[in-house]
Amino acid sequence: MTDRLTRHAELAERYLPDELLARFRTRAAVYDRENRFFDEDFAELVERGYPLLFVPERHGGPGLSLDEVSHLQQRLASAAPATALAINMHLMCTGVAKAMTDRGDHALDAVFAEAMAGEIFAFGISEPSNDWVMQDSRTVATPNEDGGYTLKGVKIFTSLSPVWTRLITHGRDDSDPEHPTLVYGFLTRDAPGIAVSDQWDVMGMRASQSRATILDDVRLDPQRIVRRIPVGRVPDLLTFAITSNFQLLIGSVYAGVARRALMLGAEGLRRRRSAKAGSSLAEVPESRVRLADAYAEFLAVPAQLEAYCRDFDERVDHGSDWPLLLVSARLNASTAARRTAETALLCTGGAGFDDGSEASRLFRDATAGLFHPPSADAARPMYAAALLDD
Numbered sequence: 001m002t003d004r005l006t007r008h009a010e011l012a013e014r015y016l017p018d019e020l021l022a023r024f025r026t027r028a029a030v031y032d033r034e035n036r037f038f039d040e041d042f043a044e045l046v047e048r049g050y051p052l053l054f055v056p057e058r059h060g061g062p063g064l065s066l067d068e069v070s071h072l073q074q075r076l077a078s079a080a081p082a083t084a085l086a087i088n089m090h091l092m093c094t095g096v097a098k099a100m101t102d103r104g105d106h107a108l109d110a111v112f113a114e115a116m117a118g119e120i121f122a123f124g125i126s127e128p129s130n131d132w133v134m135q136d137s138r139t140v141a142t143p144n145e146d147g148g149y150t151l152k153g154v155k156i157f158t159s160l161s162p163v164w165t166r167l168i169t170h171g172r173d174d175s176d177p178e179h180p181t182l183v184y185g186f187l188t189r190d191a192p193g194i195a196v197s198d199q200w201d202v203m204g205m206r207a208s209q210s211r212a213t214i215l216d217d218v219r220l221d222p223q224r225i226v227r228r229i230p231v232g233r234v235p236d237l238l239t240f241a242i243t244s245n246f247q248l249l250i251g252s253v254y255a256g257v258a259r260r261a262l263m264l265g266a267e268g269l270r271r272r273r274s275a276k277a278g279s280s281l282a283e284v285p286e287s288r289v290r291l292a293d294a295y296a297e298f299l300a301v302p303a304q305l306e307a308y309c310r311d312f313d314e315r316v317d318h319g320s321d322w323p324l325l326l327v328s329a330r331l332n333a334s335t336a337a338r339r340t341a342e343t344a345l346l347c348t349g350g351a352g353f354d355d356g357s358e359a360s361r362l363f364r365d366a367t368a369g370l371f372h373p374p375s376a377d378a379a380r381p382m383y384a385a386a387l388l389d390d
């Protein structure tokens with residue numbers, strides 16, 4: 001049996017070889033400076049079959065596990081964080097479909113044929129001032145006679161905005177006031193009433209082009225509805241699969257950012273000289289300790305991601321502990337990305353502060369990690385309740 005490390009290395013070589021990553025890293029600076037989508041990276045990822053990673057073998061794909069995709073995403077993010085964050089949204093949709101079919105629920109199986117046909121999936125869940133996220137929606141879903149819905153609302157931060165062709169989204173149906181319901185389904189890009197915001201000039205992850213999507217009376221066809229779930233905290237396989245894929249794959253992106261920041265920090269210390277010490281900074285104890293501490297702290301992050309990805313793949317039942325584990329893995333990864341990015345800046349010195357430097361860009365990209373749901377503030381009550389409440 002091929003051992004896991006060999007398998008990860010083979011997949012890295014097949015999907016993200018070193019020369020490809022070098023091109024991505026060079027372009028990442030350009031996309032960031034010009035505030036544009038990663039068109040060339042996207043074309044190369046499609047050519048290599050990267051959007052098909054999760055498609056099961058019986059549907060024509062390689063059927064990779066969440067653990068395998070997490071490793072690839074960490075590698076991709078180490079070269080091009082915004083490219084990784086954005087393609088994550090497509091991977092997540094296909095990963096959710098795979099997780100569900102693996103567990104005997106085939107409601108999303110159509111995603112596989114569409115992905116094989118070249119459709120690109122995006123994730124249109126986040127809304128302004130909806131900190132319930134998936135447990136509620138401010139998008140109004142009005143039932144139609146054909147069994148479908150008309151959606152009206154705004155989805156913010158839709159990554160992949162220039163290229164997506166399918167959008168998983170949700171809205172709230174209040175037609176029975178006693179039983180408000182959330183409707184989940186897929187919109188097609190050509191549906192009348194969809195508009196993309198022309199505003200996008202953010203601090204980091206700029207190439208993701210995560211522009212707001214305005215839904216102005218957009219019809220959700222009955223055959224594209226995948227779930228109706230009561231509003232509130234109601235356990236469901238769809239939302240569990242979304243949470244798992246979302247938290248662990250977003251965490252993987254920030255783990256990749258953190259690993260790269262450590263490499264940049266090491267390069268910086270080797271390059272810079274101290275006149276006082278008469279050596280490179282790589283030999284100065286304070287500098288070594290700073291980098292050493294950041295590295296030791298970081299190593300818990302990929303370990304946590306791997307443990308939970310493998311448990312998810314092996315269908316280990318953590319029951320009500322799952323949200324605690326998943327959210328902690330993503331929060332720790334994004335904290336590590338910000339800390340290591342700051343370490344990288346301290347190690348690279350004033351040169352790293354240059355707006356065009358990779359260390360400076362990673363610092364900005366890492367900051368985006370503050371905004372994925374749930375934030376640390378939003379998550380704290382869940383951890384406190386797990387220990388303190390009956």
Ligand SMILES: Cc1cc2nc3c(=O)[nH]c(=O)nc-3n(C[C@H](O)[C@H](O)[C@H](O)COP(=O)(O)OP(=O)(O)OC[C@H]3O[C@@H](n4cnc5c(N)ncnc54)[C@H](O)[C@@H]3O)c2cc1C
Nearest residue numbers: 123125126128129156157158159205210212368371372373
């Ligand atoms: C880089 C990045 C990529 C992301 N990708 C995705 C994704 O693909 N899919 C997804 O569902 N979530 C995505 N998210 C969203 C994220 O996970 C959070 O839900 C979001 O950042 C929460 O922000 P907030 O509640 O603080 O936003 P708010 O402070 O409420 O708003 C944030 C943004 O939305 C804009 N906005 C607010 N109201 C309107 C309006 N009425 N019309 C138009 N624009 C409005 C604001 O101008 C502002 O730029 C992404 C976040 C980041 C940082």
